[in-house]
Structure formats: structure tokens, C-alpha cells
Amino acid sequence: MTFSPPLEISTPEDSVNTRRIPGELPGTYAEDLGNTPAKARSVPAPVFGATDRRRGWIVTLILTAIGALTRFINLGTPTDKGTPVFDEKHYVPQAWQVLTGDNWLEDNPAYGLVVHPPVGKWMIAIGEWIFGYDAWGWRFMSAVCGTLMILVVIRLVRRLSRSTLVGAIAGVLLICDGVTFVASRTGLLDIFQIFFVVAALSCIVCDRDQMRARMHRVHLEGRMADSVYGPRLGFRWWRFGAAILLGLACGTKWSGIYFVMFFIVLSLGFDVAARRAYGVRRPWRGVLVRDLVPTGFSLGVTPILVYLATFAPWFASETAVYRYEVGRKIGTGGPFTWVPDALRSLWYYESGVLDFHSHLTNSAGNHHPWESKPWTWPMSLRPMLYYIEYGPDKCGESDCVRAMMFIGTPILWWLALPMLAWALWRMFIRRDWRYAVVLTGYGAAFLPWFGNLDRQMYFFYGTAIAPFLIMGLALIIGDVLSASRRARKNPYEWRLVGAVGVSIYIGLVVLNFMWMWPILTGSPISRELWNMQIWLPSWS
Incomplete structure (x- = not known):
């Protein structure tokens, strides 16, 4: 010791x-x-x-x-x-x-x-x-x-x-x-969002270290050259935790989406650097083949699902504002009829919020x-x-x-x-x-x-x-x-x-x-x- x-x-x-x-x-x-x-x-x-x-x-x-x-x-x-x-x-x-x-x-x-x-x-x-x-x-x-x-x-x-x-x-x-x-x-609201964001970043840095530890184990076992793309890294719990926290950041204020996009790039950059550091012959292709889709689902899709989950009480309510707008202010036809009515009503609600913010301009x-x-x-x-x-x-x-x-x-x-x-x-x-x-x-x-x-x-x-x-x-x-x-x-x-x-x-x-x-x-x-x-x- x-x-x-x-x-x-x-x-x-x-x-x-x-x-x-x-x-x-x-x-x-x-x-x-x-x-x-x-x-x-x-x-x-x-x-x-x-x-x-x-x-x-x-x-x-x-x-x-x-x-x-x-x-x-x-x-x-x-x-x-x-x-x-x-x-x-x-x-x-x-x-x-x-x-x-x-x-x-x-x-x-x-x-x-x-x-x-x-x-x-x-x-x-x-x-x-x-x-x-x-x-x-x-x-x-x-x-x-x-x-x-x-x-x-x-x-x-x-x-x-x-x-x-x-x-x-x-x-x-x-x-x-x-x-x-x-x-x-x-x-x-701001303190809650930045707490979730900083905690998410901490998880991504922990994920970086954990993935390098896995890469090192593969190196010691002599399996690094088994594929030109490098090893599969398995399920990444720290990154999944970061996705949950980013979803909560978006569920606090919409500006959390910026951190989702930037942190996806950071995580993929870490993956490229790790594969290069351990001598993977095709590190960039390795990330495209091994890491891009899992990262997209984890850091891209999961925050969206968490964001939607934060509206669970709204979905469950019979009296929530704008809950049933399909057939009232939203037509029943059109190219998006395949989308569930609840999600279309939520989109109407959120588009109204966006419209409210878009009119808060100096020129107006x-x-x-x-x-x-x-x-x-x-x-x-x-x-x-x-x-x-x-x-x-x-x-x-x-x-x-x-x-x-x-x-x-x-x-x-x-x-x-x-x-x-x-x-x-x-x-x-x-x-x-x-x-x-x-x-x-x-x-x-x-x-x-x-x-x-x-x-x-x-x-x-x-x-x-x-x-x-x-x-x-x-x-x-x-x-x-x-x-x-x-x-x-x-x-x-x-x-x-x-x-x-x-x-x-x-x-x-x-x-x-x-x-x-x-x-x-x-x-x-x-x-x-x-x-x-x-x-x-x-x-x-």
C-alpha cells in the first residue's frame, strides 16, 4: 500500500x-x-x-x-x-x-x-x-x-x-x-439544472476512466489485436447515469439540451482517445462501429425519454392544461396521425411555450x-x-x-x-x-x-x-x-x-x-x- x-x-x-x-x-x-x-x-x-x-x-x-x-x-x-x-x-x-x-x-x-x-x-x-x-x-x-x-x-x-x-x-x-x-x-430553477449538469459531467469523466480500465484489462489479456476496431466495452453504467441526469436537466429548463449535444461529442472524443492510446489500428472506425450507436441511444435517446417521463402526471391527468387538444386546436388528419394523441397535445403545449419565448425580443x-x-x-x-x-x-x-x-x-x-x-x-x-x-x-x-x-x-x-x-x-x-x-x-x-x-x-x-x-x-x-x-x- x-x-x-x-x-x-x-x-x-x-x-x-x-x-x-x-x-x-x-x-x-x-x-x-x-x-x-x-x-x-x-x-x-x-x-x-x-x-x-x-x-x-x-x-x-x-x-x-x-x-x-x-x-x-x-x-x-x-x-x-x-x-x-x-x-x-x-x-x-x-x-x-x-x-x-x-x-x-x-x-x-x-x-x-x-x-x-x-x-x-x-x-x-x-x-x-x-x-x-x-x-x-x-x-x-x-x-x-x-x-x-x-x-x-x-x-x-x-x-x-x-x-x-x-x-x-x-x-x-x-x-x-x-x-x-x-x-x-x-x-x-437554475441551481437545479446546473447541479444535474455538473453531476452528469462527473459521470462522463468516471465513464472515461472506467472504459480505460476495461481497455487496459483487454491489453493485459493480449486481446487488443483481435479486431482492428478494438474491443467492445460492454454496458456503461456511468454514461447511463449521465443520461438520466441530463434528462433531469432538460426537465428543469430546455437549455439542458445544449449540454446533451456537447457531452455526446465529449464522450465520443474520450472513446477515440482511449482506442488510440491502446494502439487500436482503426480507432475512428472503431468508435463508429462500436461506440456511436450505443452513445446515441444512451446520451441522445435516454434524456428524451426521461424528459417525457417528467410529464407523467400531465399524461395521467384528465384536466391538465392542453392535455386533450387533438380534435380541438389540433386537426385529426395530416401526416402525423400516427403519433399518439397525447404526444401531439404535448407538442402543442411545448410549441406554445417556444412561441412565448420567441416573442421576448428587443425588436418586439x-x-x-x-x-x-x-x-x-x-x-x-x-x-x-x-x-x-x-x-x-x-x-x-x-x-x-x-x-x-x-x-x-x-x-x-x-x-x-x-x-x-x-x-x-x-x-x-x-x-x-x-x-x-x-x-x-x-x-x-x-x-x-x-x-x-x-x-x-x-x-x-x-x-x-x-x-x-x-x-x-x-x-x-x-x-x-x-x-x-x-x-x-x-x-x-x-x-x-x-x-x-x-x-x-x-x-x-x-x-x-x-x-x-x-x-x-x-x-x-x-x-x-x-x-x-x-x-x-x-x-x-
């Missing part, structure tokens, strides 16, 4: 220690994305994730507990005189109707604006079932999922970096991120004072003010201000562009698969919104960017520590410089989060302090 040193940092170059095959050249990490000729390839060592499992779980649970404290402290504030704030006013009553009505349905589109699938409202309803119709009730499950996301990100980054320390750094950064913090303390006259476009999201340049109240408390000589602002912690979010530049360089030049994971998630959360810039948009549409920004920053910090550890000249001094620099940065992140705490939680502050919190004109 071996134990890693307390502050071990593993990098791809360190951890891909290759197992030599007689007559072959030593391998490099670049093989992992498949840019090395087959005759020069070695077989990667079967090392996946950090090896200090016990310490890893202790660190994970401690940081998750700290994150839970930040998410649950004073969770019941602020409110609008005991009622929901901001868009909670839509989803909280809908969740209550789900809980108190028939068949777990919300069916009043005229008042409730039922324009999103039901899963997020079911989650809110769980908290309302436990605590009742108050702020703790409608925010409880948001705080639970926001806390669990900290655990998932720690474990995911730990697996990517093969370092418990880097995983812990990711946990600290996520705890101090203003976007996920506020999302975890409000009864809105829809403008909002806190609207923002996607190019402002990476640096959180135009946040959202969820709540503000002046007085009646006294803070010094003036009335107090209570405000809740949906905003990214600047010392994290203002590094988004350098993070993306570094990630692109590592992915395309150094062939670093870890940054491919980060960029895939970031791209799915960000790029599709450029497809219709006329649409009315807000910063909270970019909530899903946050965990991938944190993951990228944590991996970069790991690279800094690794580079200082590998320095050939004055290694002790460089290691000290790296550790001190990283410690200062993390300390600044924590201080920045503490400074912003009042405007993230609606705590009473003076007008002078409120003005000091507004760093940019675009924040007001």
Missing part, C-alpha cells in the same frame, strides 16, 4: 507514467488525445484520480460542510414582506400548486406563466412540503443542491487533476462564488433595465438586482439598505478571459484532456446564447458558466503549483513562491467574498457601504 505526500500535486505529464512495451518508445501525455503515431505509442498506466481516498473524502466532507453553513445561514431572508422575491414569484406559487393540487401539476398558465418543465418546481415543492409555504420552504432544496454541487465539483476536479489539494481548492473557490451562492439561496419592444447580452457574462459585467429595500432600520446616521445582487465574485470572474485563453492553449497545443472537459461545459453554457441576440436576456441565463469557470481556475492553480515543484533551478525557492502566490490568491478570493456578503444575502448596510459595493457603473 502506498500513500501520497500531504501536498502532492499530480499533473498529466507526471501521472500518465506509461508502461513500456518491448520495442516501443516511451509515451507522452500528448498520446491521450491521440496525436502520436501508433508505432511510437506506449500504453498508459491504469491510474485514475488521486490515490489518497480516505484523506480525499475527509477533505471533501469538511469543505462541503463549510459550504452548507454559508448556504443555509439566514436562508429565510430576504423576502418581500414575507413573500417571494424576483422570479421566485413565478416558481414558488407553481411549486405550491404542484404540492397542494392534483397529480403534481401546475396548470394555470394565465397567472403562473408555466413556461418551463416540471422538475425544478418539484424540487422546490419538496422543501415546501417539509417546511411549509415560507422562505425556508421554497429555498431549502436550492440550498441542498447548491451544497451537493460543492461536493461534486471537489470530487470531479480531484479526479481530473489527480490531486486532493487541487480538488479542495476548487471547493473553496466554489464556496466563495457569488453566482452559485445566490442561486443556492433563492427559489429559482421587450426591454428590461437589468437586461444583458452574453458577451458581458464571462466577467459578470452586468449583474442582476434581485431585491432592494431602503430602511426602516438605521445604519449609523442613514437608513439601511438591504439588497440581494446576483453577481460573480470579481476576483474569480474577472479572470475568465485569461482562464479561457490558457484552457484553449492547453487543450489544442498541449493536448490536455482536462481542459477539454472544462471548455466543453463552458461552451455548452455560453455559446448557444449567441444564436439569437435579439432575445431578451439576463445574466442569470449564464448561471451554468460558474462551475466550469471554477474548475478551470482550479486546474490552472494546479498547473502553477506543479510548475514550481518541477523547477530545476532553485526548486525549493520556486516551490515556496508558487505556494505563497496561490495562498495569497485564495486568501483574496475569501476576503472578496466576505466583503460582498451583505449584498449577496440582503443584510442591512449603510448607504455609504452600499455605494462602496458598486465597483462599476454597470452594476447599478
Whole structure:
């Protein structure tokens, strides 16, 4: 049994220690994305994730507990005189109707604006079932999922970096991120979707490691050359779990479909890289023959089935809105008569939702004072003010201000562009698969919104960017520590410089989060302090 040193940092170059095959050249990490000729390839060592499992779980649970404290402290504030704030006013009553009505349905589109699938409202309803119709009730499950996301990100980054320390750094950064913090303390839908998305990505990374373990076993048994396409990999439970979670993400908000498409590409990329790394003679054809159809069914079809399953109460209801539209607003003839009436009615319902969103455009006259476009999201340049109240408390000589602002912690979010530049360089030049994971998630959360810039948009549409920004920053910090550890000249001094620099940065992140705490939680502050919190004109 071996134990890693307390502050071990593993990098791809360190951890891909290759197992030599007689007559072959030593391998490099670049093989992992498949840019090395087959005759020069070695077989990667079967090392996946950090090896200090016990310490890893202790660190994970401690940081998750700290994150839970930040998410649950004073969770019941602020409110609008005991009622929901901001868009909670839509989803909280809908969740209550789900809980108190028939068949777990919300069916009043005229008042409730039922324009999103039901899963997020079911989650809110769980908290309302436990605590009742108050702020703790409608925010409880948001705080639970926001806390669990900290655990998932720690474990995911730990697996990517093969370092418990880097995983812990990711946990600290996520705890101090203003976007996920506020999302975890409000009864809105976004926190549920990004939790399902990050959990799905974790499953895909676990599937990558499991498939490489299977490939390695085939290699050791000498069966790799039995087919030019490589071995069949069997049923992939981690990938199936990812499909279920992606279906729940789509069942929370439609934008989950972007992650389905991006993650399918990522999973197939992992399969190509694995077959190349183990010397399969036709890796691309192998993926087409062995992996493409199973991946399509698993990550493509299963999320659709899960999405449809989330409408099971709607299908079972006799009174659900738009449940029986065939023969009323939908004709009984036409080329789609073979489709069951229930699915045609659901399509009518969903097409109405799409029509509602498609008319929320600037050209149609829809403008909002806190609207923002996607190019402002990476640096959180135009946040959202969820709540503000002046007085009646006294803070010094003036009335107090209570405000809740949906905003990214600047010392994290203002590094988004350098993070993306570094990630692109590592992915395309150094062939670093870890940054491919980060960029895939970031791209799915960000790029599709450029497809219709006329649409009315807000910063909270970019909530899903946050965990991938944190993951990228944590991996970069790991690279800094690794580079200082590998320095050939004055290694002790460089290691000290790296550790001190990283410690200062993390300390600044924590201080920045503490400074912003009042405007993230609606705590009473003076007008002078409120003005000091507004760093940019675009924040007001």
C-alpha cells in the first residue's frame, strides 16, 4: 500500500507514467488525445484520480460542510414582506400548486406563466412540503443542491487533476462564488439544472476512466489485436447515469439540451482517445462501429425519454392544461396521425411555450433595465438586482439598505478571459484532456446564447458558466503549483513562491467574498457601504 505526500500535486505529464512495451518508445501525455503515431505509442498506466481516498473524502466532507453553513445561514431572508422575491414569484406559487393540487401539476398558465418543465418546481415543492409555504420552504432544496454541487465539483476536479489539494481548492473557490451562492439561496430553477449538469459531467469523466480500465484489462489479456476496431466495452453504467441526469436537466429548463449535444461529442472524443492510446489500428472506425450507436441511444435517446417521463402526471391527468387538444386546436388528419394523441397535445403545449419565448425580443419592444447580452457574462459585467429595500432600520446616521445582487465574485470572474485563453492553449497545443472537459461545459453554457441576440436576456441565463469557470481556475492553480515543484533551478525557492502566490490568491478570493456578503444575502448596510459595493457603473 502506498500513500501520497500531504501536498502532492499530480499533473498529466507526471501521472500518465506509461508502461513500456518491448520495442516501443516511451509515451507522452500528448498520446491521450491521440496525436502520436501508433508505432511510437506506449500504453498508459491504469491510474485514475488521486490515490489518497480516505484523506480525499475527509477533505471533501469538511469543505462541503463549510459550504452548507454559508448556504443555509439566514436562508429565510430576504423576502418581500414575507413573500417571494424576483422570479421566485413565478416558481414558488407553481411549486405550491404542484404540492397542494392534483397529480403534481401546475396548470394555470394565465397567472403562473408555466413556461418551463416540471422538475425544478418539484424540487422546490419538496422543501415546501417539509417546511411549509415560507422562505425556508421554497429555498431549502436550492440550498441542498447548491451544497451537493460543492461536493461534486471537489470530487470531479480531484479526479481530473489527480490531486486532493487541487480538488479542495476548487471547493473553496466554489464556496466563495457569488453566482452559485445566490442561486443556492433563492427559489429559482437554475441551481437545479446546473447541479444535474455538473453531476452528469462527473459521470462522463468516471465513464472515461472506467472504459480505460476495461481497455487496459483487454491489453493485459493480449486481446487488443483481435479486431482492428478494438474491443467492445460492454454496458456503461456511468454514461447511463449521465443520461438520466441530463434528462433531469432538460426537465428543469430546455437549455439542458445544449449540454446533451456537447457531452455526446465529449464522450465520443474520450472513446477515440482511449482506442488510440491502446494502439487500436482503426480507432475512428472503431468508435463508429462500436461506440456511436450505443452513445446515441444512451446520451441522445435516454434524456428524451426521461424528459417525457417528467410529464407523467400531465399524461395521467384528465384536466391538465392542453392535455386533450387533438380534435380541438389540433386537426385529426395530416401526416402525423400516427403519433399518439397525447404526444401531439404535448407538442402543442411545448410549441406554445417556444412561441412565448420567441416573442421576448428587443425588436418586439421587450426591454428590461437589468437586461444583458452574453458577451458581458464571462466577467459578470452586468449583474442582476434581485431585491432592494431602503430602511426602516438605521445604519449609523442613514437608513439601511438591504439588497440581494446576483453577481460573480470579481476576483474569480474577472479572470475568465485569461482562464479561457490558457484552457484553449492547453487543450489544442498541449493536448490536455482536462481542459477539454472544462471548455466543453463552458461552451455548452455560453455559446448557444449567441444564436439569437435579439432575445431578451439576463445574466442569470449564464448561471451554468460558474462551475466550469471554477474548475478551470482550479486546474490552472494546479498547473502553477506543479510548475514550481518541477523547477530545476532553485526548486525549493520556486516551490515556496508558487505556494505563497496561490495562498495569497485564495486568501483574496475569501476576503472578496466576505466583503460582498451583505449584498449577496440582503443584510442591512449603510448607504455609504452600499455605494462602496458598486465597483462599476454597470452594476447599478
